[in-house]
Amino acid sequence: MILIMIKLTTFYMEMNRKNKVFIDTSAFIAFVLDTEPYHSIVADWFRKCFREGVSMITTDYIIDELLTFLRCKKKVPMEIVLSFIVNSYSSGINVFGVSETLFGEAIGLMTKYKDHYFSSTDCVSFSVMKEMKINNVLTLDNDFTIVGFNNLLDGG
Numbered sequence: 001m002i003l004i005m006i007k008l009t010t011f012y013m014e015m016n017r018k019n020k021v022f023i024d025t026s027a028f029i030a031f032v033l034d035t036e037p038y039h040s041i042v043a044d045w046f047r048k049c050f051r052e053g054v055s056m057i058t059t060d061y062i063i064d065e066l067l068t069f070l071r072c073k074k075k076v077p078m079e080i081v082l083s084f085i086v087n088s089y090s091s092g093i094n095v096f097g098v099s100e101t102l103f104g105e106a107i108g109l110m111t112k113y114k115d116h117y118f119s120s121t122d123c124v125s126f127s128v129m130k131e132m133k134i135n136n137v138l139t140l141d142n143d144f145t146i147v148g149f150n151n152l153l154d155g156g
Contacts, residue, residue, distance in 0.1 A: 019053070019054055019055055020054065020055045020057060020132065020133075020134045020136065021049055021054050021055070021056055021057070021134070021136045021137065021138055021152065022057050022058065022125060022128070022129050022134045022136065022137040022138070022149075023056055023057065023058045023062065023093065023137075023138050024058075024062060024122075024125060024137055024138060024139035024140075024141055024144070025062050025065045025066050025069070025121070025139075026139050026140035026141050027042050027045075027138035027139050027140065027153070028058070028062065028066045029066065029069060029070075030042040030043075030140060031043055031046055032066075032070065032084060033070075033074065038140060038153070041153065042138065042153070045138055045152060045153070046138075050091070050092075055094060056092070056093045056094065057093075057094045057096060057128075057132065057134060058093060058094070058095055058096065059095065059096045059097075059098050059121075059124060059125060059128055060095055060096070060097050060098060061098055061120075061121045061124050061125070062121065062125065063085070063088070063095055065121050067081055067085070070084075096128055096132070098124050098128065102124060102127045102128060102131060103124060103127075105127040105130075105131075106120060106123035106124040106126070106127045107120075107123070109123040109126055109127060109147075110123045113146070113147070116143065116146060118143050119143075122141070122143050122144070125137075125144075126144070126147050126149075129149060134149075135149055135150050136149070136150050136151075136152050137149050137150065137151055137152065138151075138152050138153055139151055139153060140153060
Protein backbone atom coordinates (compact mmCIF):
# COMPACT_ATOMS: atom_id res chain seq x y z
CA MET A 1 0.00 0.00 0.00
CA ILE A 2 2.80 2.43 0.88
CA LEU A 3 4.59 1.65 -2.39
CA ILE A 4 1.40 2.42 -4.34
CA MET A 5 1.04 5.75 -2.50
CA ILE A 6 4.66 6.63 -3.28
CA LYS A 7 4.15 5.78 -6.95
CA LEU A 8 0.93 7.82 -7.12
CA THR A 9 2.59 10.77 -5.38
CA THR A 10 5.53 10.58 -7.79
CA PHE A 11 3.10 10.35 -10.72
CA TYR A 12 1.14 13.43 -9.62
CA MET A 13 4.32 15.38 -8.89
CA GLU A 14 5.59 14.56 -12.40
CA MET A 15 2.22 15.50 -13.92
CA ASN A 16 2.29 18.76 -11.99
CA ARG A 17 5.82 19.38 -13.24
CA LYS A 18 4.80 18.68 -16.84
CA ASN A 19 1.85 21.06 -16.62
CA LYS A 20 4.10 24.02 -15.85
CA VAL A 21 6.43 25.89 -18.14
CA PHE A 22 8.72 28.78 -17.33
CA ILE A 23 8.81 31.60 -19.88
CA ASP A 24 12.17 33.31 -20.34
CA THR A 25 12.76 36.79 -21.76
CA SER A 26 13.93 35.54 -25.16
CA ALA A 27 10.69 33.59 -25.67
CA PHE A 28 8.62 36.64 -24.77
CA ILE A 29 10.64 38.77 -27.21
CA ALA A 30 10.13 36.25 -30.02
CA PHE A 31 6.43 36.05 -29.17
CA VAL A 32 5.83 39.81 -29.01
CA LEU A 33 7.90 40.87 -32.03
CA ASP A 34 6.73 39.23 -35.25
CA THR A 35 9.99 40.30 -36.89
CA GLU A 36 11.99 37.92 -34.68
CA PRO A 37 13.30 34.75 -36.42
CA TYR A 38 11.60 32.32 -34.00
CA HIS A 39 8.31 34.22 -33.72
CA SER A 40 6.15 31.53 -35.39
CA ILE A 41 7.65 28.66 -33.40
CA VAL A 42 7.31 30.48 -30.09
CA ALA A 43 3.78 31.69 -30.91
CA ASP A 44 2.81 28.05 -31.65
CA TRP A 45 4.17 27.01 -28.22
CA PHE A 46 2.23 29.80 -26.48
CA ARG A 47 -0.98 28.73 -28.24
CA LYS A 48 -0.33 25.09 -27.30
CA CYS A 49 0.23 26.00 -23.65
CA PHE A 50 -2.97 28.06 -23.52
CA ARG A 51 -4.98 25.36 -25.33
CA GLU A 52 -3.73 22.55 -23.08
CA GLY A 53 -4.07 24.50 -19.84
CA VAL A 54 -0.36 24.54 -19.09
CA SER A 55 0.59 26.95 -16.30
CA MET A 56 2.87 29.57 -17.82
CA ILE A 57 5.12 31.10 -15.19
CA THR A 58 7.67 33.89 -15.28
CA THR A 59 9.15 36.37 -12.84
CA ASP A 60 8.96 40.09 -12.30
CA TYR A 61 12.67 40.13 -13.26
CA ILE A 62 11.82 38.65 -16.68
CA ILE A 63 9.02 41.17 -17.21
CA ASP A 64 11.40 43.99 -16.25
CA GLU A 65 14.06 42.70 -18.65
CA LEU A 66 11.48 42.37 -21.43
CA LEU A 67 10.02 45.84 -20.94
CA THR A 68 13.47 47.40 -20.84
CA PHE A 69 14.41 45.60 -24.07
CA LEU A 70 11.20 46.59 -25.84
CA ARG A 71 11.36 50.25 -24.79
CA CYS A 72 15.09 50.97 -24.86
CA LYS A 73 16.47 48.66 -27.55
CA LYS A 74 13.52 48.22 -29.92
CA LYS A 75 11.85 51.61 -29.24
CA VAL A 76 8.41 50.00 -29.05
CA PRO A 77 5.70 52.63 -28.36
CA MET A 78 4.55 52.79 -24.76
CA GLU A 79 0.94 51.99 -25.72
CA ILE A 80 2.03 48.61 -27.11
CA VAL A 81 4.18 47.90 -24.07
CA LEU A 82 1.30 48.73 -21.73
CA SER A 83 -1.06 46.58 -23.78
CA PHE A 84 1.37 43.67 -23.47
CA ILE A 85 1.56 44.11 -19.68
CA VAL A 86 -2.23 44.14 -19.30
CA ASN A 87 -2.66 41.16 -21.64
CA SER A 88 0.06 39.16 -19.86
CA TYR A 89 -1.56 39.53 -16.47
CA SER A 90 -5.10 38.96 -17.75
CA SER A 91 -4.16 35.98 -19.96
CA GLY A 92 -3.25 33.78 -17.05
CA ILE A 93 0.53 34.05 -17.26
CA ASN A 94 1.65 33.84 -13.64
CA VAL A 95 4.23 36.46 -12.70
CA PHE A 96 6.21 35.34 -9.66
CA GLY A 97 7.59 38.13 -7.45
CA VAL A 98 11.15 37.33 -6.42
CA SER A 99 11.91 37.38 -2.69
CA GLU A 100 15.18 38.29 -1.02
CA THR A 101 15.65 34.61 -0.19
CA LEU A 102 15.36 33.54 -3.83
CA PHE A 103 17.63 36.38 -4.90
CA GLY A 104 20.20 35.09 -2.37
CA GLU A 105 19.88 31.60 -3.85
CA ALA A 106 20.42 33.10 -7.31
CA ILE A 107 23.66 34.73 -6.16
CA GLY A 108 24.70 31.33 -4.83
CA LEU A 109 24.06 29.82 -8.26
CA MET A 110 26.11 32.56 -9.91
CA THR A 111 28.95 31.57 -7.61
CA LYS A 112 28.45 27.84 -8.18
CA TYR A 113 28.44 28.28 -11.97
CA LYS A 114 31.04 31.06 -12.06
CA ASP A 115 32.65 29.67 -15.23
CA HIS A 116 29.41 30.14 -17.23
CA TYR A 117 28.75 33.88 -16.81
CA PHE A 118 25.02 33.47 -16.26
CA SER A 119 23.07 36.69 -15.81
CA SER A 120 21.53 37.42 -12.43
CA THR A 121 18.09 37.26 -14.08
CA ASP A 122 18.80 33.75 -15.40
CA CYS A 123 20.00 32.64 -11.96
CA VAL A 124 16.85 34.08 -10.37
CA SER A 125 14.87 32.09 -12.97
CA PHE A 126 16.78 28.90 -12.11
CA SER A 127 16.03 29.44 -8.41
CA VAL A 128 12.33 30.04 -9.04
CA MET A 129 12.11 26.98 -11.30
CA LYS A 130 13.71 24.79 -8.63
CA GLU A 131 11.48 26.26 -5.92
CA MET A 132 8.32 25.71 -8.00
CA LYS A 133 9.47 22.32 -9.34
CA ILE A 134 9.33 23.45 -12.97
CA ASN A 135 11.44 21.45 -15.39
CA ASN A 136 10.31 22.87 -18.75
CA VAL A 137 11.28 26.26 -20.11
CA LEU A 138 10.55 28.23 -23.27
CA THR A 139 13.78 30.03 -24.11
CA LEU A 140 16.19 30.70 -26.92
CA ASP A 141 18.98 30.68 -24.33
CA ASN A 142 21.02 27.50 -23.76
CA ASP A 143 21.93 28.47 -20.17
CA PHE A 144 18.86 26.66 -18.84
CA THR A 145 19.95 23.30 -20.28
CA ILE A 146 23.42 23.71 -18.76
CA VAL A 147 21.76 23.78 -15.34
CA GLY A 148 19.59 20.76 -16.22
CA PHE A 149 16.25 22.15 -17.33
CA ASN A 150 14.35 20.96 -20.41
CA ASN A 151 14.19 23.61 -23.14
CA LEU A 152 11.02 23.02 -25.14
CA LEU A 153 12.46 25.06 -28.00
CA ASP A 154 15.53 22.85 -28.45
CA GLY A 155 15.50 21.75 -32.04
CA GLY A 156 12.87 24.42 -32.71
